[in-house]
Amino acid sequence: MTRSVKIFCILLLPILLFFLLVTPYSYINREFIVDWLGCGCPQVDADGNVRENYFSANSFTAIFWLSVAAAVTVFSFFLSRRLIYEYKIIRLLYMLAVIMLSVFISLRFTESMMWN
Numbered sequence: 001m002t003r004s005v006k007i008f009c010i011l012l013l014p015i016l017l018f019f020l021l022v023t024p025y026s027y028i029n030r031e032f033i034v035d036w037l038g039c040g041c042p043q044v045d046a047d048g049n050v051r052e053n054y055f056s057a058n059s060f061t062a063i064f065w066l067s068v069a070a071a072v073t074v075f076s077f078f079l080s081r082r083l084i085y086e087y088k089i090i091r092l093l094y095m096l097a098v099i100m101l102s103v104f105i106s107l108r109f110t111e112s113m114m115w116n
Helices: 003-037 057-083 086-111
Strands: none
Touching: 003 057, 003 086, 057 086
């Protein structure tokens, strides 16, 4: 492999973190977090009033995946500083692509794991 192909593969490694975490998080979410925080379904109190704004497994899932997106972005930033140090415009484009891709993936994972 040429040096540029190796660098490209290394720069894609942080994105794999999403796909490595999806199965364990889905299991933990289903087995533990929903029991602990509730499913996000509308809750009715003793008087029959619907309680809307509360922290649930859906909120926890959104925070978790956005934290993973932030970690991927920070890790990618340090990788880009070490591997693409000569070309600042390419590093900037890489970081913009990582941020957009990380936010997109975390939003899709959050949507797919929402409890109704």
